[in-house]
Structure formats: structure tokens, C-alpha cells
Amino acid sequence: MExxxxxxxxxxxxxxxxxxxxxxGSLAAVIDAAxxxxxxxxxxxxxxxxxxxxxxxxxxxxxxSRMELFDANRTLFVTGGEEFADSHPVxxxxxxxxxxxxxxxxxxxxxxxxxPAAHTAFRAMxxxxxxxxxxxxxxxxxxxxxxxxxxxxxxxxLATLREALAPGEGPAADAAPHVVERAKQVLHAFGFERLTxxxxxxxx
Numbered sequence: 001m002e003x004x005x006x007x008x009x010x011x012x013x014x015x016x017x018x019x020x021x022x023x024x025g026s027l028a029a030v031i032d033a034a035x036x037x038x039x040x041x042x043x044x045x046x047x048x049x050x051x052x053x054x055x056x057x058x059x060x061x062x063x064x065s066r067m068e069l070f071d072a073n074r075t076l077f078v079t080g081g082e083e084f085a086d087s088h089p090v091x092x093x094x095x096x097x098x099x100x101x102x103x104x105x106x107x108x109x110x111x112x113x114x115x116p117a118a119h120t121a122f123r124a125m126x127x128x129x130x131x132x133x134x135x136x137x138x139x140x141x142x143x144x145x146x147x148x149x150x151x152x153x154x155x156x157x158l159a160t161l162r163e164a165l166a167p168g169e170g171p172a173a174d175a176a177p178h179v180v181e182r183a184k185q186v187l188h189a190f191g192f193e194r195l196t197x198x199x200x201x202x203x204x
Contacts, residue, residue: 019032022098030098031099035094041088053140054074061087077127121164136201
């Protein structure tokens with residue numbers, strides 16, 4: 001979240017919903033999407049497999065009879081071909097996320113199988129987002145609008161997808177202790193110098 005940026009739904013007037021394309025390359029597409037609590041939550045049919053990285057607010061995601069809650073600490077894995085419905089369980093609170101849609105070949109390679117639906121992440125639909133996933137999400141938010149077509153942007157997108165889909169990632173297997181310790185070392189090393197999240201993420 002940018003300094004001074006209000007949480008969705010905390011102001012006197014809720015911000016409008018938005019969908020903004022940040023990147024549309026051969027490896028993946030990235031959309032920055034926000035859903036206002038003042039408007040009906042998104043629902044529909046997802047044609048593609050997607051990795052959704054919430055960074056603001058809170059929402060429910062329902063597929064069939066199954067519903068999970070998501071905030072910036074969880075990653076959503078959307079299986080292509082499913083109908084879904086979002087909800088806002090807390091009145092006045094919307095949500096915002098980065099939606100990554102990998103190319104089919106990229107997703108198969110990252111999942112290590114021809115059928116991504118069999119991957120543990122997509123079977124579970126949700127995982128705890130590692131500290132590195134959250135840092136990479138913020139790095140994407142800052143890098144892609146400024147330079148959407150660079151090689152660095154593509155590498156950052158792939159790094160984020162790899163981290164989100166990493167084997168063993170989940171509620172009981174977060175790499176937070178090591179990453180947090182390394183982040184502390186970086187902050188101490190630079191003293192009082194102002195650091196962006198992107199620079200910290202690169203150092204970590």
C-alpha cells in the first residue's frame with residue numbers, strides 16, 4: 001500500500017471499483033483489480049487459471065458450496081472453468097488484488113504437470129502467503145506501472161508465481177523466520193536511508 005493510501009472502505013466515500021491492466025506479455029498477464037464495498041462484489045465464470053494476490057481489504061470467495069476468506073496474508077488459486085462469487089463479509093470493507101494469469105505453458109512448467117488442477121495449490125484453492133510472496137506483490141505493484149514491458153518485469157512476475165506455487169508452501173510451511181531475519185539485516189545495513197519495498201525485496 002502506498003504511503004497515505006486509504007484502506008478500501010475506511011473513508012467517508014468508498015472508492016470506485018477498478019480493473020487496470022499492468023502487464024500483458026507472452027508469459028503472463030497482470031491486472032490490478034479493486035472491488036468497492038459500495039458496489040455488488042464480482043462474480044462470474046473464470047476461463048483461465050489464475051493466481052490472485054490480495055493486498056488490501058477482505059473478501060470471501062465462493063466456488064460451489066465452498067467459501068474461503070482472503071486478505072493480504074493469503075493467496076487465492078483460481079481453477080479455470082469454475083463459476084465463482086465474491087462477497088464482502090465486513091460491511092464497508094472492499095478489497096484489492098493483483099490477478100496473475102500465466103500462459104498455459106508457463107503454468108504447466110511451474111506446476112510440473114500438464115494438468116494444473118492436480119497441483120496442491122489449486123486443489124486447496126488457498127494458501128498462507130509467505131513473507132516473500134507479500135514482498136513480491138508490493139514489488140509488482142511498484143514496478144509494473146512504471147515499466148510494464150521490461151525483462152525485469154517478466155522476471156519479477158515469474159519469481160512471484162514460483163514463490164506462490166512453491167512445493168511445501170502452506171499454512172505450516174512458511175519461510176517467514178529466515179526472510180524476516182534477512183529483511184532486518186538489510187534495514188540495519190542501510191541505517192536511516194529511505195528504502196522502497198522493491199529494493200528491500202531485491203536485497204532479501
